[in-house]
Amino acid sequence: xxxxxxxxxxxxxxxxxxxxxxxxxxxxxxxxxxxxxxxxxxxxxxxxxxxxxxxxxxxxxxxxxxxxxxxxxxxxxxxxxxxxxxxxxxxxxxxxxxxxxxxxxxxxxxxxxxxxxxxxxxxxxxxxxxxxxxxxxxxxxxxxxxxxxxxxxxxxxxxxxxxxxxxxxxxxxxxxxxxxxxxxxxxxxxxxxxxxxxxxxxxxxxxxxxxxxxxxxxx
Amino acid sequence: xxxxxxxxxxxxxxxxxxxxxxxxxxxxxxxxxxxxxxxxxxxxxxxxxxxxxxxxxxxxxxxxxxxxxxxxxxxxxxxxxxxxxxxxxxxxxxxxxxxxxxxxxxxxxxxxxxxxxxxxxxxxxxxxxxxxxxxxxxxxxxxxxxxxxxxxxxxxxxxxxxxxxxxxxxxxxxxxxxxxxxxxxxxxxxxxxxxxxxxxxxxxxxxxxxxxx
Numbered sequence: 114x115x116x117x118x119x120x121x122x123x124x125x126x127x128x129x130x131x132x133x134x135x136x137x138x139x140x141x142x143x144x145x146x147x148x149x150x151x152x153x154x155x156x157x158x159x160x161x162x163x164x165x166x167x168x169x170x171x172x173x174x175x176x177x178x179x180x181x182x183x184x185x186x187x188x189x190x191x192x193x194x195x196x197x198x199x200x201x202x203x204x205x206x207x208x209x210x211x212x213x214x215x216x217x218x219x220x221x222x223x224x225x226x227x228x229x230x231x232x233x234x235x236x237x238x239x240x241x242x243x244x245x246x247x248x249x250x251x252x253x254x255x256x257x258x259x260x261x262x263x264x265x266x267x268x269x270x271x272x273x274x275x276x277x278x279x280x281x282x283x284x285x286x287x288x289x290x291x292x293x294x295x296x297x298x299x300x301x302x303x304x305x306x307x308x309x310x311x312x313x314x315x316x317x318x319x320x321x322x323x324x325x326x327x328x329x330x331x332x
Numbered sequence: 333x334x335x336x337x338x339x340x341x342x343x344x345x346x347x348x349x350x351x352x353x354x355x356x357x358x359x360x361x362x363x364x365x366x367x368x369x370x371x372x373x374x375x376x377x378x379x380x381x382x383x384x385x386x387x388x389x390x391x392x393x394x395x396x397x398x399x400x401x402x403x404x405x406x407x408x409x410x411x412x413x414x415x416x417x418x419x420x421x422x423x424x425x426x427x428x429x430x431x432x433x434x435x436x437x438x439x440x441x442x443x444x445x446x447x448x449x450x451x452x453x454x455x456x457x458x459x460x461x462x463x464x465x466x467x468x469x470x471x472x473x474x475x476x477x478x479x480x481x482x483x484x485x486x487x488x489x490x491x492x493x494x495x496x497x498x499x500x501x502x503x504x505x506x507x508x509x510x511x512x513x514x515x516x517x518x519x520x521x522x523x524x525x526x527x528x529x530x531x532x533x534x535x536x537x538x539x540x541x542x543x544x545x
Contacts, residue, residue, distance in 0.1 A: 118436035122422075125433075129424040189420035193479075195386045196414050197437050199406045206437075331388060 119198060119206025123181070124213070132184045137177035137218050144169050145225055162233040163292035166226050167285050170252070173218055174281075175274045178256035181207045182264035191264070195330075204257070204326040211260075212253040219249055236298030243301065244291035247311035251284045251318060258322035261329050284314050333515045335399050336362040336411070336486040338383060343392035345378055352378050353540035356392070362486065365513045367531030368521040374537040376521035377416065380491050383519065384412050398486060410438055413480030416491035417473075423465040427456060427475050430464060431482055438483055450478045454504055469496040477508060488512050491521045506530065 127133060148165060185191045194203055223245070226233045235241045259280065263272045287310050294304045301308070343356035352375035360366050368376050381387045383394055385408050396403040396411065403411055421430050428447065435442035451457040454474040464472065473496045480488060490509070494502045509530060512518050520527050528534055 115437055115439045118433070118439075122433040122437060125429075126422060126424055188423070189418070190422060192386060192419055193421060196384065196409055196412065196419075197434050198409065201406070202437070331386075 115198060115202045116205035116209060119202060120209040120213075123206065123210040127210075130184075133177040133180040133214060136180070137173055137214065138221075140173050140176040141169070141218065141222055141225070144172065145222075145229065149229060157230075157232055159232045159234060159296045160293055162226065162230045163296055164289050166223065166233070166292065167248075167288050169222055170219055170248075171277075171281060171285055172274075173222065174215065174252050174256055175277060177218065178211050178214060178253070179260040179263065179273045181211055181257060182260040186264040200327045200330045201323070203330065204261075204323060207261075208253060208257045211257045212250065215249045215253040215256075219245065219252075235292075235295050237295045237300065240299065240301050240304055241292065241295035243308055244288055244295065244311065247308065247315060248284065248288040251311060251315045252281065254315060254318045254322055255280050255284070258318070258326065258329070261326060280318075284311070287311055287314070334362050334486045334517075336517050337397045338487065338517065338519075339393075339395040339397075340383075341393045341395065343379075343382065343394065344390050345375065345382065346390045347378075351541065353537055356535075356540045358535060360517055360519060362515070362517040363513070364533070365509065365518045365520060365531045367528045367534035368519065368537065369523065369528055369534050370537030372523070376537055377418070377491050379537065380414075380416070380489050380519065380521045384414055384489055385409070396487070410440070410483060411486050413483070413485035413488040414491075415473075415476045415480045415489070415493055417495045418491075419476055419479075421464050421472070421475060421479060424463065426461045426463055427451070427467075427478070428460045430475070431478060434479060435482065440483055443482070446484075447478070447482060450481060453508065454478065455500075470498060470501055473497055474501060474504075477505060481508070481512070486516050488516055488518045489521075490518065490527075492524075492527075493520060493522065494524060494527055502526070 148169070185194060198206070256277065259273060259276050263276060266272050287307050291304055291307045291311075294307070338360040340356050340358045344354045345352040356379075368379055370376050378387070382389050385394070385405055396408060398411065422433070425433065431447050432442045448457065451460050454477060456471060456474055456478070459467070459471065464475065467475065480490075488509075493505055493509070497505060509518055509520070520531060522528055
């Protein structure tokens with residue numbers, strides 16, 4: 114309940130300041146436009162659009178999801194949070210906020226891919242939905258803890274993608290693989306290994322982040 | 333009166349190789365106002381941040397007790413009220429919205445009556461629905477007292493409590509501090525003589541600058 118209250122505060126604050134939403138929306142539009150201009154009238158393969166989808170998602174996440182903690186640090190309200198909530202509440206509240214942002218962002222990106230790219234055809238929609246949900250959860254957890262780590266650094270903008278790359282790489286590679294399977298029409302049972310990799314990634318990242326947050330949060 | 337105490341045990345703080353204070357042992361208990369004095373940069377704010385569990389000491393312990401029961405770090409924030417010039421509230425919300433959010437995040441009910449009483453006391457009631465962005469620095473400082481006192485904490489920590497306040501604001505704040513000290517523990521870190529005159533006992537940080545050989 115406390116975490117939900119923190120999420121509510123962040124969401125209302127976001128609606129008034131548009132720190133993250135504007136950055137994400139602009140990034141998505143610009144990136145997809147650049148891809149479309151660079152492709153021109155060429156016909157690209159299905160696998161390539163699947164790969165491009167996750168590349169756009171990765172870089173969009175880099176541009177907007179760090180705001181959860183960076184905006185608090187920039188406004189000087191980090192100490193206020195220290196004084197009103199326990200570290201576990203703060204982590205959970207920020208995670209819920211990032212989960213909502215990731216889902217909104219990725220729905221928008223996937224929807225745009227469906228309508229703009231002819232070759233983006235998913236044959237097994239159930240498998241893609243599994244990958245989409247588990248992938249979004251993984252991205253939200255990883256970006257929340259990385260945002261907490263970098264919020265106190267002086268060069269936040271550079272550090273965020275640099276730190277995120279090795280942490281998100283196994284997740285993105287598995288997601289690209291699963292999207293490929295979904296495009297081929299493979300069944301869920303045939304792709305169980307990759308799905309379990311995603312589940313393990315999410316569980317490990319959540320447990321490690323939850324345990325480590327206390328140390329990261331306190332100077 | 334609440335029975336709240338804070339014990340500093342062999343507290344040492346270094347920033348890199350620079351010693352801020354060492355071997356600090358002191359005990360604070362409710363029903364009084366304690367002062368922390370020292371020149372600029374001596375470590376007063378560092379000490380109050382350590383007492384509030386915002387930063388960790390290099391060595392030593394801070395033990396908070398309520399009715400002789402230790403308070404866990406996880407729950408400490410709901411027992412502390414904190415005011416300082418480097419504390420910022422959310423500019424995009426009004427004063428009352430800030431207070432409602434803080435109460436909800438703390439997991440306590442927002443006490444509208446207490447909020448209105450404190451807003452009146454600090455001359456902010458007429459501006460409670462204005463965004464904090466439009467407040468003057470003195471009004472923001474008064475609002476921080478609401479942030480610190482709304483949840484009825486047993487320990488009130490005030491770092492430079494009268495900075496940015498006019499004489500009327502100072503009077504109101506001193507009244508509030510004296511009122512709080514009747515039942516709770518109040519710690520003031522300041523250089524202002526008028527602030528420190530309220531204290532029954534004062535620690536001078538300069539007396540804790542010796543390194544052990």
